[in-house]
Amino acid sequence: MIEDNSLFGPVDAAPNAGDVAPPARVGFFTDTSVCIGCKACEVACKEWNGIPEDGINLLGSSYDNTGALGASTWRHVAFIEQTRPRPDDGHEQVRWLMSSDVCKHCTHAACLDVCPTGALFRTEFGTVVVQDDVCNGCGYCIPACPFGVIDQRKGPAGDRNVGLAQKCTLCYDRLLDDATPACATACPTESIQFGELDELRVRAARRLEALQNAGRSEARLYGEDPNDGVGGSGSMFLLLDEPEVYGLPPDPVVTTRDVMAMWRRAALAGGALVAGAVICFLGGQP
Amino acid sequence: MVPEATFTSYYGRPVLKAPSWHPADIAGYLFLGGLAGGSSIVAAGADLTGRPGLARTTRVGALGAVTLSGLALVHDLGRPSRFVNMLRVIKLTSPMSVGSWILTAYAPLAAGAAGSDVLGRWPRTGRLLGLGAAVLAPALVSYTAVLICDTAVPAWHEAYPDMPFVFVGSSAASAAGLGLLTAPAQAEPCRRLAMFGGLLEIGASRRIVHRTSFVAEAYRLGRARTLLRAAEGLTGFGIVGGLLGRRRHWLSRLAGLALLAGGACERFGLFEAGMISATDPKYVVVPQRRADLH
Numbered sequence: 345m346i347e348d349n350s351l352f353g354p355v356d357a358a359p360n361a362g363d364v365a366p367p368a369r370v371g372f373f374t375d376t377s378v379c380i381g382c383k384a385c386e387v388a389c390k391e392w393n394g395i396p397e398d399g400i401n402l403l404g405s406s407y408d409n410t411g412a413l414g415a416s417t418w419r420h421v422a423f424i425e426q427t428r429p430r431p432d433d434g435h436e437q438v439r440w441l442m443s444s445d446v447c448k449h450c451t452h453a454a455c456l457d458v459c460p461t462g463a464l465f466r467t468e469f470g471t472v473v474v475q476d477d478v479c480n481g482c483g484y485c486i487p488a489c490p491f492g493v494i495d496q497r498k499g500p501a502g503d504r505n506v507g508l509a510q511k512c513t514l515c516y517d518r519l520l521d522d523a524t525p526a527c528a529t530a531c532p533t534e535s536i537q538f539g540e541l542d543e544l545r546v547r548a549a550r551r552l553e554a555l556q557n558a559g560r561s562e563a564r565l566y567g568e569d570p571n572d573g574v575g576g577s578g579s580m581f582l583l584l585d586e587p588e589v590y591g592l593p594p595d596p597v598v599t600t601r602d603v604m605a606m607w608r609r610a611a612l613a614g615g616a617l618v619a620g621a622v623i624c625f626l627g628g629q630p
Numbered sequence: 631m632v633p634e635a636t637f638t639s640y641y642g643r644p645v646l647k648a649p650s651w652h653p654a655d656i657a658g659y660l661f662l663g664g665l666a667g668g669s670s671i672v673a674a675g676a677d678l679t680g681r682p683g684l685a686r687t688t689r690v691g692a693l694g695a696v697t698l699s700g701l702a703l704v705h706d707l708g709r710p711s712r713f714v715n716m717l718r719v720i721k722l723t724s725p726m727s728v729g730s731w732i733l734t735a736y737a738p739l740a741a742g743a744a745g746s747d748v749l750g751r752w753p754r755t756g757r758l759l760g761l762g763a764a765v766l767a768p769a770l771v772s773y774t775a776v777l778i779c780d781t782a783v784p785a786w787h788e789a790y791p792d793m794p795f796v797f798v799g800s801s802a803a804s805a806a807g808l809g810l811l812t813a814p815a816q817a818e819p820c821r822r823l824a825m826f827g828g829l830l831e832i833g834a835s836r837r838i839v840h841r842t843s844f845v846a847e848a849y850r851l852g853r854a855r856t857l858l859r860a861a862e863g864l865t866g867f868g869i870v871g872g873l874l875g876r877r878r879h880w881l882s883r884l885a886g887l888a889l890l891a892g893g894a895c896e897r898f899g900l901f902e903a904g905m906i907s908a909t910d911p912k913y914v915v916v917p918q919r920r921a922d923l924h
């Protein structure tokens with residue numbers, strides 16, 4: 345059944361997917377103001393989830409030699425070097441922004457909405473997970489995701505999930521055992537915090553307030569608002585600059601918000617085709 | 631004109647992941663699926679108005695096109711052997727799911743219609759199957775527009791009001807082209823259909839390409855621009871050639887070829903523009919920033 349907020353707007357993710365009496369929704373709060381760029385999260389994620397190596401390169405982008413999230417990169421630490429004048433004396437100063445990015449586990453997840461096989465599903469924890477034994481690698485989720493998170497695993501040859509769509513599972517297997525996801529466990533500064541989403545929202549708001557009170561007016565939250573274009577993320581962030589500086593879309597909207605309008609346009613066009621064809625065959629010269 | 635916008639990005643890297651779809655498979659599928667559906671409509675019209683020659687070639691064309699398009703789809707899968715997983719569920723939010731079911735229902739009908747015609751057996755059943763295929767055809771040719779628009783790809787998503795009209799117009803023009811190419815003596819309705827479909831394709835496509843939006847620029851760049859211009863030229867030639875070719879079958883045939891080529895260029899051009907808009911972060915960041923202001 346498609347109800348008012350099934351495709352857009354604030355809802356509770358798991359009950360919206362039909363789960364009766366699910367546990368509390370969980371997620372991440374990544375506080376980038378305390379990230380030290382150690383990449384322990386990237387390593388722990390790869391280790392725990394058995395993700396293959398996907399390129400050992402020097403990318404020329406500060407200390408980021410990972411590049412972006414992808415089929416074999418489920419945590420990605422971004423490094424941004426900025427030179428800007430110090431507020432007090434105008435002296436040029438370098439600042440380093442670091443942020444560990446991850447799948448947003450959207451409340452309205454386009455990847456899941458468009459998946460034709462049901463391989464992508466909403467777990468009882470409100471997270472979004474690919475079932476490796478169901479996915480047939482059609483690739484539709486890839487351009488559907490407004491964050492550029494999910495991708496098709498291209499190699500290495502012999503890896504059991506080559507050809508399939510892959511992304512962060514929020515350590516579904518660990519959650520089932522009441523364990524904290526690997527990245528949050530490994531993070532030495534508690535930049536990555538795992539917990540119940542409601543509680544994380546409170547924590548995030550408190551942290552934002554503290555930073556702003558300390559004069560860090562550039563601090564802002566990202567993904568915490570249930571009224572945003574994806575109904576709020578399961579992974580929220582505290583950022584110290586505009587989202588796009590970190591490679592995040594500033595105001596993403598789940599594509600399926602418009603899918604019913606799209607079907608209506610398609611129906612209209614289909615009707616026009618039938619009418620046109622009838623006239624072409626019946627009208628004019630024999 | 632939309633003023634050039636400033637924006638920031640993370641080392642110029644894309645915000646989105648561009649589709650992993652191979653253009654030959656998926657743009658090819660968009661074209662062939664459209665050709666199949668359009669041909670089934672022409673075949674039904676020809677059948678009902680007593681044009682057996684045209685009915686036969688378009689029935690066979692529909693079967694050929696839908697077979698090739700299905701193969702292209704399966705070929706593009708990361709796990710082709712799991713193709714049947716498409717039929718595990720029915721999801722209205724997934725145009726690919728809806729499309730898989732449409733294809734599954736359509737293909738046997740198209741096969742039955744073509745088979746009965748070519749073998750000369752069970753003509754009444756064949757006619758019914760052909761009419762069934764024509765009933766499903768509008769869904770087959772228009773759902774693919776929803777398929778590409780229901781993505782975060784900026785150029786495709788914002789074009790969703792017009793995209794289905796390009797697709798149905800282009801399908802009609804391609805099918806009319808097939809009729810002109812293979813049965814010029816009976817293709818009178820195809821001349822009109824080429825005009826109807828071709829003009830719809832050109833008009834709707836122009837609305838997309840010349841939209842006053844920052845993102846529409848992607849349709850006017852590089853290979854997208856070349857292909858879309860070629861599409862318009864070929865389709866335009868096909869329309870005129872069809873109308874002037876009543877007594878010159880060679881011209882009809884040439885017009886038919888041009889319409890088919892134009893339809894293919896249209897789909898590949900639209901596909902390419904989507905790729906351009908997905909790969910350059912500015913097409914994601916700038917419009918989202920603009921929306922912020924409102």
Ligand code: SF4
Nearest residue numbers: 447448449450455489
């Ligand atoms: S961020 Fe992308 S991959 Fe993750 S749940 Fe949202 S749409 Fe799906």
